[in-house]
């Protein structure tokens with residue numbers, strides 16, 4: 001079993017019959033979708049309804065015959081299981097290299113619990129040291145945000161699809177991937193600043209959101225719980 005599968009299997013411990021489950025996006029989340037689909041098919045879990053976080057996870061869930069529901073119909077998922085690109089010791093995260101950050105954040109913030117599944121390579125001491133920070137921006141005058149992001153210490157690059165055209169999210173926006181030379185010095189400050197800026201839709205910083213992270217290597221799955229709960 002590879003680390004992503006191992007983490008995904010361990011996440012099944014957080015799912016019970018009757019639950020509404022937020023369905024993450026990415027290769028690790030896909031392992032969870034497979035495990036969930038298998039458990040539903042085998043009758044081990046009943047009355048599960050999934051809330052997809054992207055067109056991709058919606059398509060996969062349909063293929064795997066996971067019953068779906070919208071966040072409007074089921075506004076408070078019991079748990080969301082999702083991957084991440086970086087996880088720091090407080091379980092603060094960078095997400096969005098798969099481009100689904102906005103819907104992932106919407107589903108996660110409405111969920112009672114956010115369980116992150118990842119291989120050990122995603123663990124960092126400081127956010128922004130391994131991954132770039134994705135920022136979703138409306139298409140109109142998107143270049144105008146470049147100096148603003150540089151002032152925050154990030155070097156933004158417009159994400160492109162394989163054909164060279166700008167990558168467009170499920171929500172019709174662009175993404176800038178932002179490199180911070182020595183990591184993000186104060187993620188809360190960066191997140192606050194981004195929120196004040198019209199046209200910047202969302203960032204891949206998921207701060208004080210994850211309740212549990214399951215970190216796997218080739219042999220073990222370690223369950224980490226967030227100790228400090230920010231009640232802002």
Ligand SMILES: O=C(CO)[C@H](O)[C@H](O)COP(=O)(O)O
Nearest residue numbers: 026027028083096098099100
């Ligand atoms: O945030 C995400 C998508 O927007 C993914 O969860 C993140 O990129 C991790 O993906 P993977 O499991 O494929 O490494």
